[in-house]
Amino acid sequence: YVQTLAAMYRENPFHNFEHASHVTMSVLKLLSRIIAPADLKNDTDKAMHDHTYGITSDPMTQFAVVLSALIHDADHPGVPNSQLIKENASIASVYKNKSIAEQNSVDLAWDLLMDEAYADLRRAIYVTEDDFMRFRQLVVNIVLATDIMDKDLGALRKGRWNKAFSDEADRDTESPEIGVNRKATIVMEHLIQASDVAHTMQHWHIYRKWNERFFMECYK
Secondary structure, three states: OHHHHHHHOOOOOOOOHHHHHHHHHHHHHHHHOOOOHHHOOOHHHHHHHHOOOOHHHOHHHHHHHHHHHHHOOOOOOOOOHHHHHHOOOHHHHHOOOOOHHHHHHHHHHHHHHOOHHHHHHHHHHOOOHHHHHHHHHHHHHHHHOOOOOOHHHHHHHHHHHHHHHOHHHHOOOOOHHHHHHHHHHHHHHHHHHHHHOHHHHOOHHHHHHHHHHHHHHHHO
């Protein structure tokens, strides 16, 4: 699956499979920093684990984050969504000018995963219809979180943050499970967003390498 997915990436200076691999490694590193149930040794650890909103207790969630990092720029055209809209690109109309590159990446990677050749892989990820739907929703949400330029998506994320962490959240009457799931979603979105630009927070030669590639891609 990974080999076929890698072939879906274009030879862009920046948005290529090497970038996807870099983002995936960054996601794995950040996930490894979240305290897991096996790490719990005392009440302080348990309190810390409660603030991870169950992410490290749920293998499917972790796998969805990692897979999303790997697929998030599949078939990226090498130009931003705003330029695709400006040029009236055919793919822009397919996705109604919303998160064009991201939606295309999800569709291609998901269609590949649904191929009969990967039936065993799918059985290892989910079994029930509910698991299937939850996994699908996780992947879509996480990949779309990499579109940080869409104002509508940004407003939704801001509203979700306010609902989860504002003073009003403490007085909310909804079930605790819904609140925890909302916070987990926010954490996953921040994980993928931070990983997508991880080169800006790493060693100078990594920062320079990827910024130069991004400049060349934009210039091209």
